[in-house]
Amino acid sequence: MPETLVPACQELEAAFTAAWGDQVFRDELRRLFAEYAGRPSMLTECHNLSRELGVRLILKREDLNHTGSHKINNVLGQGLLAKRMGKQRFIAETGAGQHGVASATVAALLRMDCKVYMGAVDVERQALNVFRMRLLGAEVEAAQSGSRTLKDAVNEAMRDWVANVEHSYYCIGSVMGPHPYPYMVRQFQSVIGDEAREQMQALIGGAPDVVVACVGGGSNAIGIFSGFIDAHTRLIGVEPAGGAAIGNGIPGVVHGMKSFLMQDEEGQVREAHSISAGLDYPGVGPEHSHLAATGRAEYPNVTDDEVVSAFQLMARSEGIIPALECAHALAWIVRESPAMQGATVLMNLSGRGDKDVAQMMNVLGNHG
Amino acid sequence: MTAGRLETHLRAQRTAGRKLLVPYITGYMDEWEEAVMACVANGADAVEIGLPFSDPVMDGPVIQRASTRALQRGATPAKILDGVRRLQVTVPLIVMCYYNTVFRSGHERFAHSVADAGISGVIVPDLPLEEAGDWCAAADAAGVETIMLAAPTASDERLAHIAKRARGFVYAVGLLGITGERATLASTAISIASRVKQHTDLPTLVGVGVSNAEQACEASRVADGVIQGAAVMRRLLDEGVESVAHFVADVRSSLDAEFSRSRAGVGE
Numbered sequence: 001m002p003e004t005l006v007p008a009c010q011e012l013e014a015a016f017t018a019a020w021g022d023q024v025f026r027d028e029l030r031r032l033f034a035e036y037a038g039r040p041s042m043l044t045e046c047h048n049l050s051r052e053l054g055v056r057l058i059l060k061r062e063d064l065n066h067t068g069s070h071k072i073n074n075v076l077g078q079g080l081l082a083k084r085m086g087k088q089r090f091i092a093e094t095g096a097g098q099h100g101v102a103s104a105t106v107a108a109l110l111r112m113d114c115k116v117y118m119g120a121v122d123v124e125r126q127a128l129n130v131f132r133m134r135l136l137g138a139e140v141e142a143a144q145s146g147s148r149t150l151k152d153a154v155n156e157a158m159r160d161w162v163a164n165v166e167h168s169y170y171c172i173g174s175v176m177g178p179h180p181y182p183y184m185v186r187q188f189q190s191v192i193g194d195e196a197r198e199q200m201q202a203l204i205g206g207a208p209d210v211v212v213a214c215v216g217g218g219s220n221a222i223g224i225f226s227g228f229i230d231a232h233t234r235l236i237g238v239e240p241a242g243g244a245a246i247g248n249g250i251p252g253v254v255h256g257m258k259s260f261l262m263q264d265e266e267g268q269v270r271e272a273h274s275i276s277a278g279l280d281y282p283g284v285g286p287e288h289s290h291l292a293a294t295g296r297a298e299y300p301n302v303t304d305d306e307v308v309s310a311f312q313l314m315a316r317s318e319g320i321i322p323a324l325e326c327a328h329a330l331a332w333i334v335r336e337s338p339a340m341q342g343a344t345v346l347m348n349l350s351g352r353g354d355k356d357v358a359q360m361m362n363v364l365g366n367h368g
Numbered sequence: 369m370t371a372g373r374l375e376t377h378l379r380a381q382r383t384a385g386r387k388l389l390v391p392y393i394t395g396y397m398d399e400w401e402e403a404v405m406a407c408v409a410n411g412a413d414a415v416e417i418g419l420p421f422s423d424p425v426m427d428g429p430v431i432q433r434a435s436t437r438a439l440q441r442g443a444t445p446a447k448i449l450d451g452v453r454r455l456q457v458t459v460p461l462i463v464m465c466y467y468n469t470v471f472r473s474g475h476e477r478f479a480h481s482v483a484d485a486g487i488s489g490v491i492v493p494d495l496p497l498e499e500a501g502d503w504c505a506a507a508d509a510a511g512v513e514t515i516m517l518a519a520p521t522a523s524d525e526r527l528a529h530i531a532k533r534a535r536g537f538v539y540a541v542g543l544l545g546i547t548g549e550r551a552t553l554a555s556t557a558i559s560i561a562s563r564v565k566q567h568t569d570l571p572t573l574v575g576v577g578v579s580n581a582e583q584a585c586e587a588s589r590v591a592d593g594v595i596q597g598a599a600v601m602r603r604l605l606d607e608g609v610e611s612v613a614h615f616v617a618d619v620r621s622s623l624d625a626e627f628s629r630s631r632a633g634v635g636e
Contacts, residue, residue: 002496002517253467263472268422
């Protein structure tokens with residue numbers, strides 16, 4: 001972490017701690033969750049897929065939130081915090097564009113200026129989300145350095161923050177970066193797990209056998225895991241084969257955090273390659289590294305081909321087009337279902353697939 | 369703690385009435401060794417050599433471009449340190465690298481590898497004070513001076529801790545932002561240098577955004593000297609070693625002219 005930003009992180013930690021302990025802040029966030037984001041998000045039983053796979057598959061429908069993913073939970077929290085801290089400018093990085101869209105949305109709602117950094121490669125493959133951000137009044141800048149994907153967008157956002165730290169708030173989109181971000185983003189996303197625990201209790205009278213979520217930085221996974229950490233539930237975070245920080249990485253320090261990182265012998269960060277822009281990140285949130293090290297959660301990975309099949313499967317079997325990121329979670333469930341027959345599996349459907357439709361048209365041809 | 373070679377050298381130069389000039393060269397760039405020699409030959413008091421990193425968050429476009437170029441040429445810390453070992457220079461050399469390079473190698477191993485190559489000091493721009501203890505201890509033990517950064521955002525209390533932990537000199541970050549040339553010297557360059565000097569007698573050099581001879585002189589009215597990176601590397605990238613040599617010579621003569629005049633003025 002650059003020395004320039006250390007006082008800003010300390011100021012942020014103090015502001016978050018005060019806000020999180022303040023009932024007025026919590027009530028305002030709860031109100032926005034309900035009236036603006038559409039929470040609580042519902043559960044959907046996948047009757048067709050359950051029959052097909054031999055497991056009881058239940059989805060936590062974060063895709064139905066306003067802006068189409070779980071990202072809004074975190075951004076509403078950080079947006080309120082930025083206002084409380086008196087910051088007028090909101091900076092964000094984005095991979096697939098979901099965090100960027102959520103940031104642009106909340107900045108519009110709370111009347112802040114918004115600048116979103118997005119890797120040039122992602123700007124191309126997620127053109128629709130770029131336009132959505134601009135419609136919402138945000139300025140979108142393509143990061144041209146390095147691999148020109150999410151990690152480079154983070155670099156550019158940090159460079160902006162270093163230069164504008166006095167009046168700008170950096171809204172990190174996942175459970176990553178320097179303290180207090182991983183902890184703070186986890187707290188904002190824990191609403192997913194809190195709701196799911198209660199909803200599962202009502203639906204099946206307890207916790208599911210398995211909880212599955214995709215992992216890039218890992219915020220939707222931490223969010224849903226947080227509801228089941230103390231339950232007898234297998235926690236599965238699915239990484240892309242081409243960006244498996246926990247699966248293939250070794251400990252490293254980048255973007256202000258020590259965690260598993262895809263890197264070479266000299267410590268140069270490797271470029272992640274995944275069909276989904278949102279998971280094209282060579283690192284992972286430090287809490288996931290901890291959960292992996294202690295064995296509390298498992299982090300398998302799936303290939304792009306498995307993901308494409310799962311994407312099609314969910315569309316045709318359930319009438320739900322998932323985000324490519326979430327198709328990673330389903331791909332693992334499909335692969336492992338023979339070994340978990342009869343199990344109750346809760347999958348976090350963290351985003352909808354509208355943003356991926358144009359890209360999948362290129363992959364699959366016009367007939368889908 | 370007895371003063372290391374870098375600190376001793378810079379203090380001696382300062383005592384002699386000279387303002388300190390430390391140019392930066394990205395290791396393993398085309399002609400980097402010639403560029404280091406050109407800096408020394410034209411009046412550098414020390415040279416900072418960058419170990420290129422894939423994700424240099426404190427660096428602007430020029431040093432990013434140099435880092436990418438060096439990595440494409442196959443740069444590794446070991447190759448650069450081998451190159452350093454072969455250089456016949458009369459001034460102390462400093463390595464600048466991001467922390468993952470140090471972490472990946474291991475603190476003790478990295479400290480010894482730079483010491484063995486004849487490097488006097490190390491700058492790790494993304495290793496803040498709170499996390500620096502283990503590295504600094506390993507560096508101290510290996511006889512390598514860890515230069516600490518002092519940013520305009522730091523409180524006076526924080527500056528006091530930074531100054532206490534610093535070896536060699538204190539790197540006063542001249543502006544809120546990343547490396548790169550600017551049209552004018554930021555006012556923060558003067559204020560941070562003067563604030564740092566209230567906490568330490570170590571040489572205090574301003575770096576980041578010190579773009580030419582005029583700005584070097586302006587910053588040196590308060591600071592003990594300057595570090596120049598992007599201004600040097602833009603010339604190396606676009607024009608070559610000759611241009612680096614001219615630039616360093618120009619800054620050197622401007623500093624000498626300005627400050628020998630003021631020294632003379634005091635006596636007369």
